[in-house]
Amino acid sequence: MDPHRHGARQPERFDPERAAALDDPSRFAYLPVQDVLSLLDIPQGGLWVDFGAGTGAYARAIARLRPDAAVVALDEQPPMLALLQAALDREKLANIKPALSTPREIASLRGRADRVLALNVLHEIGDASLGDLASLLKTGGKAVFIDWNASVDRPVGPPKGHVFSPSEGRSRLESFGWSILAASSFPYHYALVGAL
């Protein structure tokens, strides 16, 4: 495994060839946007970061519901950002900025985010990226980690061996200094709201 990904559970990077699955509308039935938005609890006029935004399926949906809030949609893969940009060109959303998660971009966002969303990302990111994610939060900020649950049988999502159980996800976050403020679950996902 690439040393940059040390700590991740999924051995390989997300394959952009599978990007269409991210825009499958059936996702919104088992993981409703409104529920993600409630967990995020973005302050009025706040800045939030979608860390590992992919095609921005949830970032775009939330940006539509919360035009007062600005979102930076970060991804490490240019092909994913190209798909996100194409969607934005169609949808004309002004409050979402796609950005490559370069060290410079991370530095420019450091300490500025009211909220960070990591959706289907905790199993993919290495420890160094988890540190980058943490660095984005302003004092008092919160991160919402929602990820595929290794403890349930699912007809969708990565194999169980590529993702964490809720307790493994929680332990990983706690070992990096996160306090878990709330935990909940969806049919195929667990959700953890964390602060540092």
Ligand SMILES: C[S@@+](CC[C@H](N)C(=O)[O-])C[C@H]1O[C@@H](n2cnc3c(N)ncnc32)[C@H](O)[C@@H]1O
């Ligand atoms: C499974 S997809 C989820 C995309 C999106 N969150 C969603 O649920 O629709 C994971 C995405 O995270 C991105 N990613 C993985 N590791 C990352 C990192 N360290 N920094 C930024 N993006 C990352 C991948 O390129 C991929 O687009």
